[in-house]
Amino acid sequence: MSSADPPDGGPPVPGGQHAAGSGTVVQAGRDVLVSVHQHVHPPGRPTRLAAAQRWGDGGRARQAFLVTSAFEQKYWLAELVQRVHRTLDRAGVDLVLKLPDRDYDAAAQAHLLRRVLASGHDYVGGIVTATEVDRLRPDLTEFCHDLGLPVVFADVDPFGPAHAYPPNAAFVGYLDGDIGALAARRLVAHLAHRTRPRVLIVASREHPDRQNRCARILREEVPGVVITVVDDCAFRRSRAYEAVRVHLRDGTALDAVFCTNDEMALGAVDALRTACSPDTIVVGVDGTLEARDLIDSRTSPLTATVVQDAHRLAECVVHVLERMREHRETPQRTVLDPELYQASCRP
Known part of the structure; x- marks a missing residue:
């Protein structure tokens, strides 16, 4: 883009x-x-x-x-x-x-x-x-x-x-299923050699095929994957931040977070930095300028975004x-x- x-x-x-x-x-x-x-x-x-x-x-x-x-x-x-x-x-x-x-x-x-x-x-x-x-x-x-x-x-x-x-x-x-599938491919490559990896999907009830398609592909291609879907974040950064924070409070490590838009991905990044969870990657959707700049910096958990041009x-x-x-x-x-x-x- x-x-x-x-x-x-x-x-x-x-x-x-x-x-x-x-x-x-x-x-x-x-x-x-x-x-x-x-x-x-x-x-x-x-x-x-x-x-x-x-x-x-x-x-x-x-x-x-x-x-x-x-x-x-x-x-x-x-x-x-x-x-x-x-x-x-x-x-x-x-x-x-x-x-x-x-x-x-x-x-x-x-x-x-x-x-x-x-x-x-x-x-x-x-x-x-x-x-x-x-x-x-x-x-x-x-x-x-x-x-x-x-x-x-x-x-x-x-x-x-x-x-x-x-x-x-x-x-x-763009079809939501195609977006979810492309995000899943990125996650599959990252999780390929991990044992029982944990993935958090932060989503909205709008565009549900994004999270549904991604979760289905992960279950098919990543043995033992544990997936949690939070679908009430309404594409809001603050809600995504809180969803990730709540998930990390019990000390459970995350291997990856998929957020179905970039605003929520930025909230997930904020939460991971606050919790000092450097080994977790984040994938977003949209290809906004702020997200792409953060990806280019190579200093963030946000490693990819699915671009809707x-x-x-x-x-x-x-x-x-x-x-x-x-x-x-x-x-x-x-x-x-x-x-x-x-x-x-x-x-």
Whole structure:
């Protein structure tokens, strides 16, 4: 994954701050209109007018919505929003960001979907990172049907097989099972010659296939492995810190910790350092800048992270949305391959 670029008219970042740049960010409640006023275009880049006409709006400024599942202290999601914003802006489309009042809450997201429907004529289409999909699936199906515009689901696949998708919907993203499998391969290599190794998996109830797939592979390939799964940490650093501390209090050594996002991995690192447990490795997920810097330092228990490339995902999402807008043939599921970022790959 390439290093994160500096903010350039990007959306607000977690913690209430706004990314600096040439854009304006207008916030009304939990809706954010991200709009960049940029009138200089390098040779060969289409102007906003030409790009807007390609999206079929007659040259008038258009908008796309992005309904997120969470935002508070979710740094990978914040990076994805920024990347989507930049990519849409190049196409002459402004981004309207819909933020939930409560992270990973089906009722909060259903409210945002109703808000989009109430002003659907303002949009060329949009993007949804869904949450609690088992509960929300009927609402998502109804939303796509009532909206009648292209909808691209990212980060979470809410419908599964392609035939289950509404005709105006598509998925682009990384599969949680693939992420869990890649993390497991890293752990298997580390635990190969250890007797009855102990692994703690620190997780959230969102993206459960990450921890489930990882645990299944470890049980299949590491003889005698002892696995403990803590799945109520909600992608929060403080909760991961406490989960690791509680596990270490009885004096039981850990060989490895797998955290299903990098924020929790950083919390696990803090706990291991406090407990003076230098022989335990940590593997995270997302490939955030802070995690990669820590891996590169080679002075931390964090030795690897499974990268979901936010730049690549944003480009693919907008590409699919544009093709759907133009009524061109488009696959309903575009699955991207995660990559492992680890210190051993660096010079």
